[in-house]
Amino acid sequence: MLKYQEVADRIELAIKNKKLSQGTRLPSLNELILKYDVSKTTLVKALTTLEDKGIIYQVQGSGIFVRRQKRDGYIALMTNMGFTKDLENNKLSTKVIDLRIEMPNAEVARELNCAPGEEVYFIKRIRYVDNNVLCIEQSYFRKKIVPYLNKEIISESIFNYLTEVLKLKIGFSDKYLRTDILKEAETKLLELPKKSPGLYIDELFYTASGEPFDLSQTIYNYKHANFFIQSGQK
Amino acid sequence: MLKYQEVADRIELAIKNKKLSQGTRLPSLNELILKYDVSKTTLVKALTTLEDKGIIYQVQGSGIFVRRQKRDGYIALMTNMGFTKDLENNKLSTKVIDLRIEMPNAEVARELNCAPGEEVYFIKRIRYVDNNVLCIEQSYFRKKIVPYLNKEIISESIFNYLTEVLKLKIGFSDKYLRTDILKEAETKLLELPKKSPGLYIDELFYTASGEPFDLSQTIYNYKHANFFIQSGQK
Structure with a gap:
């Protein structure tokens, strides 16, 4: 540092x-x-x-x-380190739905800047906060940069594993945020009535040297997700 | 500067x-x-x-x-200058619903740090982007810091007026963001079906010397509002 x-x-x-x-x-x-x-x-x-x-x-x-500190239980949107730290006063848990190595489709390959034939890990998880469904998370990790993942690792904070075990230097991320009506399959996983609102965040993470390595979509349960942003003076 | x-x-x-x-x-x-x-x-x-x-x-x-530039038409969530600059390639317009001077209720007075007996401007506007309803906006401005507003002024970018005419030095802001099912009155103003999703942003703006002066709630139409956040390296 x-x-x-x-x-x-x-x-x-x-x-x-x-x-x-x-x-x-x-x-x-x-x-x-x-x-x-x-x-x-x-x-x-x-x-x-x-x-x-x-x-x-x-x-x-x-x-x-x-400056004023954020309210307890709110997730900071300015950081790129996941929400584990923001919710440290809450009980967090994870259910792994999918984990596999695959060839990325054209869009994923383009966003992650994959070379032809380069493989990615695909993972899908449900995250819980105090036993309520907080979000569904789908991520593609470049195997070139994240060579090994297993169910045990992705049951905990992946970012802790990347930084502490793989010693990956995480740089920055681009986030895109929108609200929409949830699809039926999504409401089932989020344990919400049909046609409930959902908050969608698409995020592309880069290493400190500027290489994209993780393309994620997180769909938040509106009942349990509140966000906080502090805008700077510039 | x-x-x-x-x-x-x-x-x-x-x-x-x-x-x-x-x-x-x-x-x-x-x-x-x-x-x-x-x-x-x-x-x-x-x-x-x-x-x-x-x-x-x-x-x-x-x-x-x-770094990658944001997609066109997305609103940056890290700035505190409103979205006029982000949507400069789109046609923006405003309809004023309410404008009055009043005594703030206890919550508004506390958030804005008002002295007893201090008055505020209350304004309510609908903002349009390319003739679609983008959001409903409700704001309380401390009259002590923003001594004069009229319908003409608030039909345009209030932040341009504050910085260019009043020479107010805007400092920073705290934003709170959540998604919820819209209330019926809100769906009417946003021209959406009943029980549509809404994106709510509560924001408290401070002057450069740290005085709160504007407490706002903006409710975005999910069909026309997309947001962008770039997370830093820290």
Whole structure:
């Protein structure tokens, strides 16, 4: 992890642990430089990152202030690390519906930038929060980048496995979000009446070096999914 | 505007104007420093901001690359400037349903941090995109911060008026998003069948100095609203 990211994480953790409320003034730039024992450039980068993440806001000539924290149980839409961390106060579980290696269809191959003949893992899971169906999740992983998956691994947080076991450096993602009337098969899996609303999120994840590796569609149960977005100052 | 934001905006505009595709390598750090005639610190801050906004990604030891641009007609969920800019290729129009000055109820007063006896503007509008109903929008503006609104002003982009006429410095916003079955009155305004799905976004906007000034609820027509989110590297 880069130095400025480490400092940003430490400041963020301190804000969360102390439960600092919206508008609380943080120590000055110079005090923070001394406290974290880093250069001005590093601290400025750390603060810019925290500002862009919606953790703090800076008022010129006035100081550095804490922003409101998200409501408990809401899923942050700005991150690309799945919702395991957002729902850490809730009981999460997973049911695996499908897991296989296959040749991607043309659309999947194009989105994932697959070479001809390149295989993908296809997985389908139902995720539960506090024993309620939270979502159906369908993903294609490039086998070239994620060489091994099994039922046990995908019964837990796949992102923890990718980062901690495979040491994959996850970069960023593009998300597309829309609401629609659920198809009948989807309502069955989500345990909802026919023609209920559904929230669809299509997401393409990239490694830190910019290679796409995971194309996912997640369909959320509207009764149990609430989302949070903090918009930055730019 | 701060120097680094100006440089960030110029780089972003250059990427958009040249329609650079995902993975295109930008000039090196040193070349960009020369090109924009700024210090290394300013350029690094500009690049960090562009990275956090999802415009570029940086690969250590390899370079600075362009990220995929959003699909046309999608509304970016990371910004706090309304959707006028996202839908600039579409025909936007507005119908004003309500506009009045009133005393806020307890919840609105609490969210907006109103002093006792402080008044708010209440406005309700229907927004159209290419003659289709895009959303219903209900907002409370603190009169202390937005002293004057009229029907003509709110028939256009309120955010343009706030920033260009009132010279208000808009800071950031907290957004909460969920899907639900529309109420009957909402389906009428959205011109949808009864019990259609709706996408609800509650948003609280702050000035750059951290004062809340606008509490809004927007209900989107699922047939005409698609959203886009770029997640950063953090």
